[in-house]
Amino acid sequence: MNEEMAKSLVIYNTLTRKKEVFEPLHPPHVGMYVCGPTVYSDIHLGNCRTFISFDLIYRYLLHLGYRVRYVRNITDAGHLEGDRDEGDDKFAKKARLEQLEPMEIVQKYTLGFHEVMALFNTLPPNIEPTATGHILEQIEMIKKILEAGFAYEVNGSVYFDVEKYSREHDYGRLTNRKPEDLLEGTRELDGQDEKRNRLDFALWIKAKAETLMQWPSPWGWGFPGWHIECSAMSTKYLGTTFDIHGGGMDLQATHHTNEIAQSQACNHTSPAKYWVHTNMLTVNGARMSKSAGNGFLPKELFTGNHPLLDRGYSPMTVRFFMAQSHYRSTLDFSNEALQAAEKGYKKLMESLSALEKIPPSPSSSVNIGELEQRCYAAMNDDFNSPVLIAHLFDAVRIINSAVDKKEILTPEDLAGLKRIMHTFIFDILGLVDETKHLAGSDVIEGLMRLIIEIRQSAREQKDWATSDRIRDALKEAGIEIKDTKEGVEWRM
RNA sequence: GGUACCUUGGCCGAGUGGCUAGGCGUCGGUCUGCAAAACCGUUUACGGCGGUUCGAAUCCGCCAGGUACCUCCA
Secondary structure: OHHHHHHOOEEEEOOOOEEEEOOOOEOOEEEEEEOOOEOOOOOOHHHHHHHHHHHHHHHHHHHOOOEEEEEEOEEOOOOOOOOOOOOOOHHHHHHHHHOOOHHHHHHHHHHHHHHHHHHOOOOOOOEOOEOHHHHHHHHHHHHHHHHOOOEEEEOOEEEEOHHHHHHHOOOOHHHOOOHHHHHHHOOOOOOOOOOOOOOOEEEEEEOOOOOOOOEOOOOOOEEEOOOHHHHHHHHHHHOOOEEEEEEEHHHHHHHHHHHHHHHHHHHOOOOEEEEEEEOOEEEOOEEOOOOOOOOOOHHHHHHOOOOOOOOOOOHHHHHHHHHOOOOOOOEEEOHHHHHHHHHHHHHHHHHHHHHOOOOOOOOOOOOHHHHHHHHHHHHHEOOOHHHHHHHHHHHHHHHHHHHOOOOOOOHHHHHHHHHHHHHHHHHHOOOOOHHHOOOOOHHHHHHHHHHHHHHHHHHHOOOHHHHHHHHHHHHHOOOEEEEEOOEEEEEO
16 A cells, blocks of 8 residues: 555755655665754754754654655754855864863754654654764865866865856756856955955865864865765765755755756766755744744743743654645744644644544544545645645544544544554654653542542532643643543643 | 745645545534533635646746745754
8 A cells, every 4th residue: 555655745846946746865775965054053943944844854754664765964064154265163162261272162052962862752863974074075076076177276175166067067957046146246355366266165184283173185184065065975875866855945055056066067967856945944934044033943932931932842842743734845933833733732632632532423424545545645745734734634533523423433544543543643743642641650640540430429509610620720730621521631 | 046846724734636634713503400521514725817628726927915045953
């Protein structure tokens, strides 16, 4: 069945600007490279959205039965502030600021990143290579690009020759731009006099004596440019051409365009068959970014400790919120939207326990098989999680109606519903049931049984004051009481 | 300036030619000691103006507004 499903998966390819049927180069293997974070500061929620989006894609590919090698790098060197040679990169700057070693900065923010990814329940990639761990590979690649004639050395630095490359290849292909247009857009910046052409970009940058992070190379001591690490690492772990290359949309024009040029120049082939770009998270309509200073830290979001937030929201509320929009759409971040997501998420989770208490019937009033097909169809249509969620809410309605005895379900229906809910909610959407945290402990179960018993006897004596007091006090403590026909239920 | 993209109901957000996504909210009802939850119903929209078409939120053109990229950013 999964094989059947896998055949109809379509993915939007930035390269062709079309949805294409997904046909891996070497099935059942799939190689996927996603540009990871630059770990010189805390990642904000916008970064998280990208990695959560790719987690959804990774999870779905796994569910379809593909053997995915998911590579997501850690950029821990080589990013300068702007396109100029001031000596130090972002890590060294931050290290001076925080009075730490550059590698302490890297360690600190890498750990923070992993912590946040775990809170959002994303699966770790299979390989998480670092730029500093692959200096040799980057140097080798630069050497090949030089040999191929698409780069030149000036005074200990190496630059990619975009003009020459453009004569043979379509440099602006990924973003549909002509070299003339690109040139038009570039600004005159300082420290560019070494470059032959304004569009050229650095592959290797000569270090100054005081540069904290530098490595020896055929061109002297220096550090790699901004784009070569991803080309070197993706080639090393996935080969010269692999299936999916992903990242945020902001990387499309520069980083990914240059990656393609580097791979073409070095390996004579485009690195990836499908280019997948995730859209930005916005706040009040403007892109959330480090430079704009409008980024939310995950911690601020969870605690509610931020001027724009009324209160905190749990990681799963946020993950659900993100899954409710398509990965290629911008998603606007607001209290109202988060509150709506929180309720929706809760409703979805509660339906799971409701599902457990539906009595089976000999006949059926619903079509579960069709529902399941629609769920797969949604995911197969370029990972359309919002449509999937709409179908899951159809399932929720069926479940709740069945509890209310307005729909009847056969044992097969019930098994099908359970399979749908567990597969899509947990395996694919990557949600976890946060509401189950403390329940399950024997002590709490025992206490709750006692409290509910006391409340029941108060109710039998029509002692509403006591009954309501218990209900209200429990609510204060974060426990919700539900009086149903079948008895009293409670939930953290 | 160049290149793309976007504009959907009170809010969020799918949908790319006919079959009124979905969530949250609102209001009404059922249930309940009262609530909550749940269920049923309600609210039914596609920036403006033209065009193509039997038929357009969906295609084309123009206009208005917005965003992103072209410097590091997921």
